[in-house]
Amino acid sequence: MHANEMAEDFPVVGVESDAWAAVTQLAERRLPGLVVCDPAGKPLSILPASQVVRILVPSYVQDDPSLAGVLSESMADRVADKLRGKTVRALLPNDAPELAVVNDDDTIVEVAAVMARLRCPLAAVMRGEEMVGMITASRLLQLALTPPATRPSSRPE
Amino acid sequence: MHANEMAEDFPVVGVESDAWAAVTQLAERRLPGLVVCDPAGKPLSILPASQVVRILVPSYVQDDPSLAGVLSESMADRVADKLRGKTVRALLPNDAPELAVVNDDDTIVEVAAVMARLRCPLAAVMRGEEMVGMITASRLLQLALTPPATRPSSRPE
Numbered sequence: 623m624h625a626n627e628m629a630e631d632f633p634v635v636g637v638e639s640d641a642w643a644a645v646t647q648l649a650e651r652r653l654p655g656l657v658v659c660d661p662a663g664k665p666l667s668i669l670p671a672s673q674v675v676r677i678l679v680p681s682y683v684q685d686d687p688s689l690a691g692v693l694s695e696s697m698a699d700r701v702a703d704k705l706r707g708k709t710v711r712a713l714l715p716n717d718a719p720e721l722a723v724v725n726d727d728d729t730i731v732e733v734a735a736v737m738a739r740l741r742c743p744l745a746a747v748m749r750g751e752e753m754v755g756m757i758t759a760s761r762l763l764q765l766a767l768t769p770p771a772t773r774p775s776s777r778p779e
Numbered sequence: 780m781h782a783n784e785m786a787e788d789f790p791v792v793g794v795e796s797d798a799w800a801a802v803t804q805l806a807e808r809r810l811p812g813l814v815v816c817d818p819a820g821k822p823l824s825i826l827p828a829s830q831v832v833r834i835l836v837p838s839y840v841q842d843d844p845s846l847a848g849v850l851s852e853s854m855a856d857r858v859a860d861k862l863r864g865k866t867v868r869a870l871l872p873n874d875a876p877e878l879a880v881v882n883d884d885d886t887i888v889e890v891a892a893v894m895a896r897l898r899c900p901l902a903a904v905m906r907g908e909e910m911v912g913m914i915t916a917s918r919l920l921q922l923a924l925t926p927p928a929t930r931p932s933s934r935p936e
Contacts, residue, residue: 645920645924646924648917649917649921649923649924650921650924651917652915652917652918653917654811654900654915654916654917670900670916671900671915671916671917671919671920672894672895672898672899672900673898674920675891675894675895675916675920676895676898678891678923679891679892683888684892684895684896685896687885687892687893690889690891690892691886691888693888697887697888697923698923698924698925700923701920701923701924728844729847729848730854731836731840731847731848731850731854732844732845732847734832734835734836734847734854735836735840735844735847737829737832738829738832738833738836738841739841739842739844741829741830742829743811743827743829758811758828759811759828759829759831759832760805760806760808760809760828761809762828762832763802763805763806763828763831763832763858764806764809765854766806766835766855766857766858767802767803767806767807767855767858768806768855
């Protein structure tokens with residue numbers, strides 16, 4: 623089994639796209655994160671939902687949550703305020719984790735090795751310069767635990 | 780809106796429970812992670828799927844994925860080998876991230892503040908010593924973006 627047979631669709635957003643639209647997608651689809659691509663479609667990074675939550679809370683309230691009451695505006699107002707006119711690039715953390723990237727002919731052990739080294743819960747599967755899908759850590763575990771004959775897959779092996 | 784109205788069910792496993800059963804649950808339900816509780820039901824930590832992937836790959840292969848080919852056994856054999864007879868405790872990383880814990884009467888801003896400070900994508904909601912549910916970062920964003928009148932919630936406000 624190679625990476626191209628393990629890959630699944632995963633929502634991606636452009637790094638120059640609208641921050642509000644990206645966060646709305648995260649929220650409405652209840653996603654743990656989005657894959658962020660450059661304008662050519664090359665995956666750059668992950669925007670985790672937890673990072674967006676960080677952006678919404680001032681650092682003095684993060685340090686002392688009992689100060690949360692001093693924020694007089696609603697969360698909806700804070701979201702609008704913090705995201706209006708921004709691009710996805712502005713939401714990415716400075717210390718954004720490196721996204722695991724694998725080739726479409728890598729084996730399951732190779733994919734696991736790259737994910738493990740980067741402690742990354744997602745790997746982007748590339749065919750040359752083109753991203754053909756993503757593999758999540760839980761998908762990899764599912765495939766690792768399932769005997770090939772009964773494996774859930776839409777593609778022949 | 781308080782934390783008890785935001786909380787949802789989330790799969791938990793006991794820290795002394797069987798590692799194989801926990802990983803099977805992660806894999807079959809395609810979860811990004813599990814909440815790990817002590818025998819009294821108090822949440823201790825999160826076991827991310829990416830941490831389980833780390834356990835399956837020897838460190839020399841993590842450092843050089845091109846060595847993956849030297850592993851002669853299948854991933855299924857590796858899983859069985861690494862998990863047999865172990866408890867969930869043995870799978871937790873030494874540097875396991877602190878789990879965000881909030882009270883059931885905390886506000887949405889207080890929950891966001893705790894998640895943001897700990898960079899944790901999940902918060903356990905406690906009523907005294909009892910865990911009544913979890914709030915994910917994407918659930919929090921969903922609630923933050925939704926006007927109260929149209930908010931998806933099974934409980935009256």
